[in-house]
Amino acid sequence: MSGRSPASRVSRFLDLVAAPFTLPGSRILVLRDGDALTVRRAEYERPLDECVVVRALRVRGADGSLAPVSVVRPDRIEFGAAGVALTFDGPDALTLGGEGDWEAEVEPVDGPPVRVSSADGAVRLSPDGVTRIPAAEHGSALAETARVWDEWFARTPVVRDDLADMTAFCWWVLGANIVSLPGRGARAVVPSKIGYVGLWQWDAYFIAAGLRHGDPELAREQLELAFAFPTADGQLPDVVHDEGVLASSDDLPPGDRENLRRAGSAIADPSAPIPLTKPPLAAWALRRLEGLVDDPAWFDAAWKTVARSQEWWFAHSDLDGDGMPEYGHPYSSGLDDSPVFDAELPVASPDLAAYLILQDDLLAARAREIGDEDAAARHAARSARTLELLERMWDEEAGYFRSSGAGVPVDAETAVSLLPLLTGRLPGRYVAGILAALDDPDRFATPWAVPTVARRDPSFSEERMWRGPVWVNVNALLAEGLAVSGQPARARELVEQTLRLVIHAGGPHEYFTPTTGRKARTATTAFGWSAALFVDLAVRASA
Structure with a gap:
C-alpha cells in the first residue's frame, strides 16, 4: 500500500x-x-x-x-x-x-x-x-x-493501489469492532457494535481469516474463544457473549424458547432442548493460521477440539439416522432466513454435507501429519461416505443439489446448492451443472453476483436476508470452491467482482442487493466478516 x-x-x-x-x-x-x-x-x-x-x-x-x-x-x-x-x-x-x-x-x-x-x-x-x-x-x-x-493501522496488510482505500477502511472496521468480553480474558472482534455484540462461531472463523494477514495473534484469540466452551459431547456453541454462551434453546430467556421449538417435526422431540451451533468450518479456519502462529501445543489442543466437534455432528445431529447430519434449527446453518427452512425441520442441506466433507478431509490431513494413520483412515472413509450421500442429493431434472426437510425434498433453489464445490471432489457433471446455474440470468447470473436465492425461485427477494441479497462470505466460499474444482479463472473473476461490489457499495455491509450492488435496506454496516473477507480477498488478489 x-x-x-x-x-x-x-x-x-x-x-x-x-x-x-x-x-x-x-x-x-x-x-x-x-x-x-x-x-x-x-x-x-x-x-x-x-x-x-x-x-x-x-x-x-x-x-x-x-x-x-x-x-x-x-x-x-x-x-x-x-x-x-x-x-x-x-x-x-x-x-x-x-x-x-x-x-x-x-x-x-x-x-x-x-x-x-x-x-x-x-x-x-x-x-x-x-x-x-x-x-x-x-x-x-x-x-x-x-x-x-x-x-x-501499522498492521494494515499491503494490497494493490486500487484496493488500498477500502482495505484500510475494512482494517479500521476490524479494529473498531474489538470488544473485551467480561471474564473471558480475550478480545473478541464482534460482527458489529451496531447490533451484534458477541462472538458468533461462524463469524469468528471468517474474521480470523482476514485478521491473520495483519494480526495473527488476534485471529488466534477469535478461535480460542470459539473453541473454549464445547459441551460435554463436543458441540461448539453458537455464540460466546457477556453473560455466558448460547449452545441450546435452554440458554435463551424463557419467552424465546418456545419460538425455537421444532414445532411439527416428526423426527425430533419438540419438547427437548434444541442444540444451537454454526456450520463446521472450524478446521477450515484453523488451517489458515498454520505457519502464522508459533504454538504447537495450542494447535494440538485446537485440532482435538475440532475433531470432537466433527464427531458431534455425526453422533447427535444425524436426526433421522441415515448417515447425513441435518440442521436441527435454522440458527445452526448461519443462513437463518433461507427458504430451505420454510420446510419442516430438520433440514438436510448440501452445504452442510460439503462442510463436513471438507472438515473430515482436513482432519485426515492433520492426522497424517502427526502420524496417526488410523484417525486419517477414519476421517477419509467418512468423508467418502458423506460424498456419496451428497451426490444422491443431486436432482437431475432440476439441475441442482436439493435440500430436504424431514425427508421431503425442498423446492427452493438457493446458494446452498452451489457450495458443494468446496469439496473439490465433485464429478465433472455436477461441476458443469453448478457452472450452468452460475451463468444463467434466471438463476444466479445477476448484475452483482452471487445472490443467495436463484432469481427464478418464487421466494427470491432483493432485500430480504438470505432470500436473495449477496453476502461476501458466500462469494468467498464459492470462489474457493471454484478454485479447488478446476476453475481458477472463474474463481479469480468472482474474487475481483466481490472486491468491486464492496467498493461500489461504499463499505463492507452485511449484505447487498444483487441488482444495484448497494447496501440492502436492513443490512448492518461496518460488518465484521465482510470487512475481514474483503481484506483476505484483497491480499490474495494482490499477490
Missing part, C-alpha cells in the same frame, strides 16, 4: 452513520442524530436505542452559532472552526476540549443538561456522568487515542 497512510484513507468513510466513532476495546459509539451527536454503549442483544449514554452533544463557537462536525478521523471528531475536538479517554470515556472560545451543550440520559465552555478547560463524558477536567488531560487523551489507532 503506497502513498497516503491508512488512517488518512479511512477518514472519508467515517460518516458517523454507517461507521460510528469508536475505539478498539471500547463499547462506546458516537453517532449523528440530526444536528447533534449521540453517545451509546454496545451491549449483547440490546438495541442501541436502549443503551444511550448522552442523548445529544452540540458544540457552539465564539459567536454562539452551532459548530457542525467538520472532520472525522479515527482518533478524533472536530467541530467547524471552533477548534474543539472529541476523543476517547480510554475505553470507557470521551473527552471534549480545544483552544479558543467555545461552549458545549450535553444532554445526559440521566440528569439535567450540562453546559460547559472553554473557560472550564475540558470535559469528560462517561456512563457515570459529565465532569470537568484540566485541558492538559484532554491533550493527553488525544495523543493516546492517536497512538492506539496508529498501532492498529
Whole structure:
C-alpha cells in the first residue's frame, strides 16, 4: 500500500452513520442524530436505542452559532472552526476540549443538561456522568487515542493501489469492532457494535481469516474463544457473549424458547432442548493460521477440539439416522432466513454435507501429519461416505443439489446448492451443472453476483436476508470452491467482482442487493466478516 497512510484513507468513510466513532476495546459509539451527536454503549442483544449514554452533544463557537462536525478521523471528531475536538479517554470515556472560545451543550440520559465552555478547560463524558477536567488531560487523551489507532493501522496488510482505500477502511472496521468480553480474558472482534455484540462461531472463523494477514495473534484469540466452551459431547456453541454462551434453546430467556421449538417435526422431540451451533468450518479456519502462529501445543489442543466437534455432528445431529447430519434449527446453518427452512425441520442441506466433507478431509490431513494413520483412515472413509450421500442429493431434472426437510425434498433453489464445490471432489457433471446455474440470468447470473436465492425461485427477494441479497462470505466460499474444482479463472473473476461490489457499495455491509450492488435496506454496516473477507480477498488478489 503506497502513498497516503491508512488512517488518512479511512477518514472519508467515517460518516458517523454507517461507521460510528469508536475505539478498539471500547463499547462506546458516537453517532449523528440530526444536528447533534449521540453517545451509546454496545451491549449483547440490546438495541442501541436502549443503551444511550448522552442523548445529544452540540458544540457552539465564539459567536454562539452551532459548530457542525467538520472532520472525522479515527482518533478524533472536530467541530467547524471552533477548534474543539472529541476523543476517547480510554475505553470507557470521551473527552471534549480545544483552544479558543467555545461552549458545549450535553444532554445526559440521566440528569439535567450540562453546559460547559472553554473557560472550564475540558470535559469528560462517561456512563457515570459529565465532569470537568484540566485541558492538559484532554491533550493527553488525544495523543493516546492517536497512538492506539496508529498501532492498529501499522498492521494494515499491503494490497494493490486500487484496493488500498477500502482495505484500510475494512482494517479500521476490524479494529473498531474489538470488544473485551467480561471474564473471558480475550478480545473478541464482534460482527458489529451496531447490533451484534458477541462472538458468533461462524463469524469468528471468517474474521480470523482476514485478521491473520495483519494480526495473527488476534485471529488466534477469535478461535480460542470459539473453541473454549464445547459441551460435554463436543458441540461448539453458537455464540460466546457477556453473560455466558448460547449452545441450546435452554440458554435463551424463557419467552424465546418456545419460538425455537421444532414445532411439527416428526423426527425430533419438540419438547427437548434444541442444540444451537454454526456450520463446521472450524478446521477450515484453523488451517489458515498454520505457519502464522508459533504454538504447537495450542494447535494440538485446537485440532482435538475440532475433531470432537466433527464427531458431534455425526453422533447427535444425524436426526433421522441415515448417515447425513441435518440442521436441527435454522440458527445452526448461519443462513437463518433461507427458504430451505420454510420446510419442516430438520433440514438436510448440501452445504452442510460439503462442510463436513471438507472438515473430515482436513482432519485426515492433520492426522497424517502427526502420524496417526488410523484417525486419517477414519476421517477419509467418512468423508467418502458423506460424498456419496451428497451426490444422491443431486436432482437431475432440476439441475441442482436439493435440500430436504424431514425427508421431503425442498423446492427452493438457493446458494446452498452451489457450495458443494468446496469439496473439490465433485464429478465433472455436477461441476458443469453448478457452472450452468452460475451463468444463467434466471438463476444466479445477476448484475452483482452471487445472490443467495436463484432469481427464478418464487421466494427470491432483493432485500430480504438470505432470500436473495449477496453476502461476501458466500462469494468467498464459492470462489474457493471454484478454485479447488478446476476453475481458477472463474474463481479469480468472482474474487475481483466481490472486491468491486464492496467498493461500489461504499463499505463492507452485511449484505447487498444483487441488482444495484448497494447496501440492502436492513443490512448492518461496518460488518465484521465482510470487512475481514474483503481484506483476505484483497491480499490474495494482490499477490
